[in-house]
Structures are given as C-alpha cells and as structure tokens.
Amino acid sequence: MRPGNDKAIEEMFNSISSKYDFLNDIFSFGLHRFWKRTLLDILKPSFGERWIDLCCGTGDMSILLARYMKSSENIIGIDSASKALLVAKARSKQNFSSIEWIKGDALKTSLTSHQFDGLLMAYGLRNLSSPYSGLREAFRILKPGGRAGILDFRSFERSSIQGLFQKIYLSLYVVPISSLFGLGKEYSYITKSLVNFPSGRKQVHLAYSAGFKKAKYQTLAMGQMGILLLEA
Numbered sequence: 001m002r003p004g005n006d007k008a009i010e011e012m013f014n015s016i017s018s019k020y021d022f023l024n025d026i027f028s029f030g031l032h033r034f035w036k037r038t039l040l041d042i043l044k045p046s047f048g049e050r051w052i053d054l055c056c057g058t059g060d061m062s063i064l065l066a067r068y069m070k071s072s073e074n075i076i077g078i079d080s081a082s083k084a085l086l087v088a089k090a091r092s093k094q095n096f097s098s099i100e101w102i103k104g105d106a107l108k109t110s111l112t113s114h115q116f117d118g119l120l121m122a123y124g125l126r127n128l129s130s131p132y133s134g135l136r137e138a139f140r141i142l143k144p145g146g147r148a149g150i151l152d153f154r155s156f157e158r159s160s161i162q163g164l165f166q167k168i169y170l171s172l173y174v175v176p177i178s179s180l181f182g183l184g185k186e187y188s189y190i191t192k193s194l195v196n197f198p199s200g201r202k203q204v205h206l207a208y209s210a211g212f213k214k215a216k217y218q219t220l221a222m223g224q225m226g227i228l229l230l231e232a
C-alpha cells in the first residue's frame with residue numbers, strides 16, 4: 001500500500017484495530033504512553049477547556065487527556081476507521097463516557113470553525129494524504145490562541161545514525177513481530193509513510209503556511225520521536 005490513498009489507509013487501520021493497542025505496547029515497550037503524557041505536560045490542558053483528538057484511533061490519547069483533565073466532558077475524538085472507534089467506545093464506556101467519538105476525515109472535519117481550546121494528534125499526521133491540509137484544518141477549528149501538539153515518528157532529512165537506528169528498528173523488530181500476528185504488510189507501511197513525511201524543520205514551515213502564529217518542534221525518545229507544538 002502506498003501513502004496518500006485515504007480509503008486504503010482507512011481499511012488498513014480497520015484491519016489492525018483489534019491488535020493495535022497490544023502491538024503498540026510491544027513496539028514502544030509501553031513508552032508511547034510516556035510520550036503522550038509528555039505532550040500533555042507541555043500543553044497543560046485544563047478543566048473546562050474544549051479539546052479535540054484528531055486521528056484518535058482506539059482512543060488512547062483522548063482517554064489520557066480525560067484522565068489529565070479529570071473530566072471527559074468537552075473532548076472529541078475523530079478518526080476515519082470505524083472499527084478503531086468501536087474499540088475507543090468500548091474502552092471509554094465505563095469511566096470516560098462523555099468523550100464524543102466521531103467518524104470523520106481529519107482533513108475535512110465539517111466542525112464549526114474556532115471552537116477548540118486545544119488539539120492533539122498522535123501518530124496521525126504521517127498518515128494523512130496531505131499533512132499541510134491537516135494542519136490547515138487544525139488551524140481552522142482552533143480558537144485564536146488555541147494550542148496544539150502533534151506527536152509522531154521523526155523523519156530524517158539526511159542519513160544519520162538515528163535514521164539508521166529507525167530503519168533497523170522498523171525492519172528488524174516491528175515488521176518481524178507484526179508478521180507473527182499476520183500484520184507484517186500493514187506494519188511495513190510505517191517505513192513507507194516516513195519516506196515523504198516532512199522533517200521537523202519542514203513541519204514548522206508548513207504550520208506557519210497553514211496560518212499558525214507560533215510553531216516549534218522538539219524531539220524526544222533520543223531523537224526518534226518529534227512533537228510539533230503550535231499556537232493558532
């Protein structure tokens with residue numbers, strides 16, 4: 001599968017939704033929660049604010065956000081994969097039932113402009129057919145002054161030890177293990193999705209072109225992950 005095909009991406013995420021959280025824990029050694037928590041610590045969402053989680057998948061980031069804000073009111077999670085949303089709904093039913101899960105396109109949400117205080121996107125930007133359009137849509141739905149944090153794999157502009165480490169990690173760890181679960185093809189997509197994914201410097205540039213007033217990029221996980229921090 002090639003990046004940029006929205007329908008194929010939706011089908012792929014539907015097909016991996018039941019094993020997604022389990023594999024995420026294996027592949028990141030559970031650290032993805034720490035990285036997501038770091039994002040929240042930087043953005044400091046507060047009680048009463050209205051937040052959206054774009055490309056929410058099985059709901060990990062939205063639920064973490066609800067825990068952080070000590071309330072699941074005023075949180076929307078949006079994703080194009082309906083099976084991932086079913087997992088999110090089941091996970092949040094007991095303690096975070098006010099989170100609203102919407103099936104939709106992050107590039108074109110149909111939500112009213114300037115309504116959110118904050119926006120999150122974890123491991124979503126890389127999967128969008130146009131990261132720039134995703135950032136434009138994020139800017140449109142945020143209130144002026146609203147803040148956003150976008151977490152994803154880091155993309156390397158030129159060859160480096162860190163880039164080499166990423167290739168080895170993906171091809172010798174992620175793909176072989178996912179193959180054991182019959183999902184090797186699906187997980188080999190991560191490498192493909194990184195080929196044209198903009199580097200941190202380029203993401204900052206795209207964010208300014210999309211209208212954001214402030215944009216900065218910082219790395220974590222020894223340079224393997226990146227967070228794009230934005231102010232509308």
Ligand SMILES: C[S@@+](CC[C@H](N)C(=O)[O-])C[C@H]1O[C@@H](n2cnc3c(N)ncnc32)[C@H](O)[C@@H]1O
Pocket residue numbers: 006009010013014054055056057058059060061078079080081084104105106107121122123124127128129
């Ligand atoms: C790697 S998963 C990340 C899920 C979740 N945010 C997390 O961190 O666990 C990427 C998600 O982006 C969603 N996605 C990809 N393209 C999308 C689009 N155009 N609109 C909405 N969701 C999209 C996929 O369905 C998938 O659930």
